[in-house]
Amino acid sequence: MIFREATIEDIKQIQIVRNSVKENILSNPESVTDEDCIEYITQRGKGWICEIDKNIVGFSIVDLKEKNIWALFIKPEFEKQGIGRKLHKIMLDWYFEQIRTNVWLGTSPNTRAEMFYRKMGWEEIGTHGDGEIKFEMTYENWML
Template sequence: MALHFRKTQSNDVSALFAVRGKTRDNPISKQQLAQMGITHAAVVEGLESGELYGWVCVNQDSVVGFCTGDMATGEVLALAVLPGFEGQGVGKRLLGNVVDQLQSNGANPVWLAADSNARVRAHGFYRRLGWLPTGDVLENGDEILALHAT
């Protein structure tokens, strides 16, 4: 299996929505994302303006994972990998690429919101990579984790 990593392009956006709807622990459909104000047009605009920055992992011309960050706030907005590509370092590499750019842009700390349920894979994943809870919790119960520049 040949995996290729590259910066997210505007023509990847439909694939990002497809991947996000097929994740194992927290799938979110295109319709649910639209209700949150996350639309195809908004993501394309964010990527083209430089407000959003992301990386994708491609296998045989199909996006199998992605990570996107907000350049203004330092927030990692999404990290999603298809179940068949979990456990291969895809998420770690995508996240690392986006974090590096956010930090290069001056974000400190870089942060994200994640499920606080220890049974969800993301809970342990982020902690193993050095992300720490800030003590803040969103209305939906997600906790805020931060990765401070070293």
């Protein structure tokens, strides 16, 4: 299991992971383009991947511009192996090394993702978009 920074060459496999999930499914898979991914990992923030046998099985991307978690997804068959937890830690450690501003994310209610973020210490602060729960992480809480 290898964790490393995402590159433009990883985007094809990142899209495969994103479109393989069973929760927080994109209503239109074409709404997140390769160009979007390139912008987020090269200009707006940074991304990381987990690969096993040269296949990407999970990824995370944080956006410094909007101060939010843009993506954290794991292929369903690789869930419950600590991959999400490790990608989450790498991403938030890097984010808070850059800036100490609160970071937020939105996720669908009643999902494993909601439970994961609560367990990781994220605080619910309202709603976002189309009925998503909006969570926030502060620098102080992350450093505890």
